[in-house]
Amino acid sequence: MHILKPNQFSGDALTEHIELEEELSPFLDRSDELNQAYFNAVIRKAKGLFDALFPKGEAFTLVYHVYGDHPGNTGMFRLIRDKSLRFQTTVIRSEEEEETLWTYIVPIPDRNQLHTSRLLEAICHQDFPPLRPRLRGWATSYPAVQFIHQTDGHVLFVYDDRGAYIRATSPTHLQSLKQKIPRPTCLKKT
Secondary structure (H helix, E strand, C coil): CCCCCHHHCCCCCCEEEEECCCCCCCECCCCCCECHHHHHHHHHHHHHHHHHHCCCCCCEEEEEEEECCCCCCCCCHHHECCHHHHHHCEEEEEEECCEEEEEEEEEECCHHHECHHHHHHHHHHCCCCCCCCCCCCCCCCCCEEEEEECCCCCEEEEEECCEEEEECCCHHHHHHHHHHCCCCCEEEEC
16 A cells, blocks of 8 residues: 655646536635535535445545644544544654654545545535534644555545545556546546
């Protein structure tokens, strides 16, 4: 299993960028009011990506990265149903330029062990404080969450409401993944 840092997806030949919504805006016309239709569309597409790439009954690894000296409580464990998985979590600390990067690796035996819908909603809401659910990020940066298929090795990285990356293990595998993605999802080569 190859784990990429959040800044390593863009420009990679085995990576495809996906825009979650191109036509709607997160705000209603010329106001600060949030556009719920936009968020509904974004979350629906994020869930569709996850469902297509991680079928029920298949194991995956939840990886999340947090920048900062003291990552604190990110709220990620409240989204994992099987609390014993806390004790199977691997934590890696690395120094990134001027910041510390904490990487948490949690094996998820089946998608039923994770509140996937709530997690994807929280990722898509992270830049909009009034929306719930949200991941915690007041002491540190928001967690950058990746899902890695344990058998096939592909990665889904939904970075926020704007988009996601999928990464394959080979060009053929990338083409196969693109065929699984529900239409209309906006594929953009990075």
